[in-house]
Amino acid sequence: MSDEHADGLASWREMIVEEMDKRGDAWIDVVALAPADLNLDRVFDSGFGSMRGEPFTLWTRKRVYFPVTYDGAEWCGSVPRDPCDEVVDHLGG
Helix, strand or coil: CHHHHHCCCEEEEHHHHHHHHHCCHHHHHHEEEEEECCCCEEEECCCCCCCCCCCCEEEEEEEEEEEEEEEEEEEEEEEECCCCCCCCCCCCC
């Protein structure tokens, strides 16, 4: 979780874009979102406590994005969409 969301208030879109920026991905590359009607701009308290963000899966041409949580704090993680040599570390810890 970045310092940008230190107050805990964020939307999934903000966190997805943050993760995309780290991975060299872009919103224009999105090919699918489940659920399709999810409001990615809804602001919620992503800080410690209890999970408040809606579950989702978002696919781009290169990656798959999803919620990650640790002790109630939430942020966006991603993994490569296709086999490659990228190693994924433990998520949520």
